[in-house]
Amino acid sequence: MKEKKNKKILRMTNQRKVILEELSKVYFHPTASDVYEMVRKKLPNVSLGTVYRNLELLSSCRTIQKLDFGESHKRFDGNPDPHYHINCTRCGRVDDAPIELKAELDQEAEKASGYQIASHHISYSGICPDCMSDSTGQ
Amino acid sequence: MKEKKNKKILRMTNQRKVILEELSKVYFHPTASDVYEMVRKKLPNVSLGTVYRNLELLSSCRTIQKLDFGESHKRFDGNPDPHYHINCTRCGRVDDAPIELKAELDQEAEKASGYQIASHHISYSGICPDCMSDSTGQ
DNA sequence: GTATTTGCAAATACTTTGCAAAACC
DNA sequence: GGTTTTGCAAAGTATTTGCAAATAC
Numbered sequence: 001m002k003e004k005k006n007k008k009i010l011r012m013t014n015q016r017k018v019i020l021e022e023l024s025k026v027y028f029h030p031t032a033s034d035v036y037e038m039v040r041k042k043l044p045n046v047s048l049g050t051v052y053r054n055l056e057l058l059s060s061c062r063t064i065q066k067l068d069f070g071e072s073h074k075r076f077d078g079n080p081d082p083h084y085h086i087n088c089t090r091c092g093r094v095d096d097a098p099i100e101l102k103a104e105l106d107q108e109a110e111k112a113s114g115y116q117i118a119s120h121h122i123s124y125s126g127i128c129p130d131c132m133s134d135s136t137g138q
Numbered sequence: 139m140k141e142k143k144n145k146k147i148l149r150m151t152n153q154r155k156v157i158l159e160e161l162s163k164v165y166f167h168p169t170a171s172d173v174y175e176m177v178r179k180k181l182p183n184v185s186l187g188t189v190y191r192n193l194e195l196l197s198s199c200r201t202i203q204k205l206d207f208g209e210s211h212k213r214f215d216g217n218p219d220p221h222y223h224i225n226c227t228r229c230g231r232v233d234d235a236p237i238e239l240k241a242e243l244d245q246e247a248e249k250a251s252g253y254q255i256a257s258h259h260i261s262y263s264g265i266c267p268d269c270m271s272d273s274t275g276q
Numbered sequence: 277g278t279a280t281t282t283g284c285a286a287a288t289a290c291t292t293t294g295c296a297a298a299a300c301c
Numbered sequence: 302g303g304t305t306t307t308g309c310a311a312a313g314t315a316t317t318t319g320c321a322a323a324t325a326c
Contacts, residue, residue, distance in 0.1 A: 011280060011325050032316080047283045052316060054281095070206040072291080073315060086251055098250045109262045112236045113224055117264035124247045126255040149300050149305060170291080185308045190291060192306095210316080211290060 010061065018042045019054050023064060023078035029085075029094050031073045069094055069123065082119065088128035097124055148199065156180045157192050161202060161216035167223075167232050169211045207232055207261065220257065226266035235262055 010016075022038040023030070030038065036051045055076055059066040065077040069087050075094065084097035099122075110117040148154075160176040161168070168176065174189045193214055197204040203215040207225055213232065222235035237260070248255040 008280070009326090013281060013325070015282075045283075047285095049284075049317080050282060053318095056317090066208070068206055068208040070204075070212075074208075086247060086253055086255075088253070089256065095251070095253075097247055099247055105260065106262070109224060109235055109237055110264070113233070113262070114267040115224055115226070115233075115262070115264040116270055117224075117262050118227065119264075120260055120262045122243065122258055122260050124244070124251070124253070124255050124258045126248070126253040126257075129252040132254055146305070147301090151299070151306060153307075183308075185310095187292080187309075188307060191293095194292090 010057065015039070015043060015046055015050050016054050016058075018046075019051065020058070020063070020078070023076060026078070029067055029075040029077050031075055033073075035076060067094075082121075084122040084124065086124040086126065088131055089125050090127050090131040093128050093130075095128070097122070148195065153177070153181060153184055153188050154192050154196075156184075157189065158196070158201070158216070161214060164216070167205055167213040167215050169213055171211075173214060205232075220259070222260040222262065224262040224264065226269055227263050228265050228269040231266050231268075233266070235260070 018039050019035060022035065022042070026038070032052055032055055033048070035055065036046070036048050039046050039051060055064070055066070058064045059076070062080050065080055067075045067077055067085065069075060069085070071092075079096075082101060084099050084101075085094055086097040087094040102120075102122075105120050106117045109115070109120065156177050157173060160173065160180070164176070170190055170193055171186070173193065174184070174186050177184050177189060193202070193204070196202045197214070200218050203218055205213045205215055205223065207213060207223070209230075217234075220239060222237050222239075223232055224235040225232040240258075240260075243258050244255045247253070247258065
């Protein structure tokens with residue numbers, strides 16, 4: 001298991017600033033390469049390695065979130081607060097789920113499992129409103 | 139988005155049989171390469187590609203489950219029935235969570251989101267009993 | 277001034293794929 | 302017998318890393 005030490009002081013470079021700005025603008029959950037493309041419009045010389053390094057760093061210090069929806073790549077969320085996600089199995093879209101956090105789940109699982117629970121995440125899957133109306137005749 | 143067609147008839151080859159047997163034996167959730175190693179003890183000439191192909195095929199026809207815990211690789215579960223998981227952030231261990239399914243979550247999310255919800259999954263994170271006792275002095 | 281960060285390119289990790297031979301029903 | 306599956310090896314995709322030069326504070 002890897003456990004990141006976080007001793008270094010983070011400097012606010014231009015690249016890092018633009019990555020954060022772009023992430024905070026979007027309503028969806030971009031992949032590293034989406035972020036690279038977004039940032040490249042502002043900083044044409046930015047490198048993909050820098051984007052990866054920053055996304056990793058920022059998520060390990062909880063400024064952003066790294067998300068995993070079972071795809072081959074990770075996605076990122078400029079909102080560091082815990083919230084649930086919902087994804088469309090037809091078009092791949094991922095939205096924030098408009099559901100309140102269920103803190104009681106942690107206590108329940110802690111009692112039942114013997115683990116010391118730190119957090120939980122719920123991901124919902126289904127068909128989004130757009131895909132539902134697209135497939136009217138289907 | 140990719141949508142697997144499942145028209146072919148699956149044949150029960152020796153490789154496929156051993157993969158299923160080995161998967162059903164273990165209490166943990168092995169990666170493809172764990173499965174490869176397990177199967178190799180019974181069928182020394184099996185190839186990694188065959189293991190990947192079968193794990194993919196078997197999970198797409200819901201004989202097994204493909205799981206994702208945000209690691210760089212997928213894990214597999216010989217139990218196809220929906221259940222929740224709990225993972226230790228210290229040692230990486232992943233257990234089945236001894237929690238009943240919460241079917242009501244689907245209805246709640248369906249109302250709130252406008253999606254047609256098909257399923258949900260809860261993953262808990264925390265520190266497992268073993269790691270808790272290991273770190274007595276820490 | 278010095279430690280952090282960058283761009284570049286090469287390396288790595290995991291998974292998928294093309295193909296001819298073998299196995300299944 | 303015809304289709305599915307296999308083993309092998311090569312290719313593909315996402316991510317990480319080493320290093321010298323540039324930058325932040």
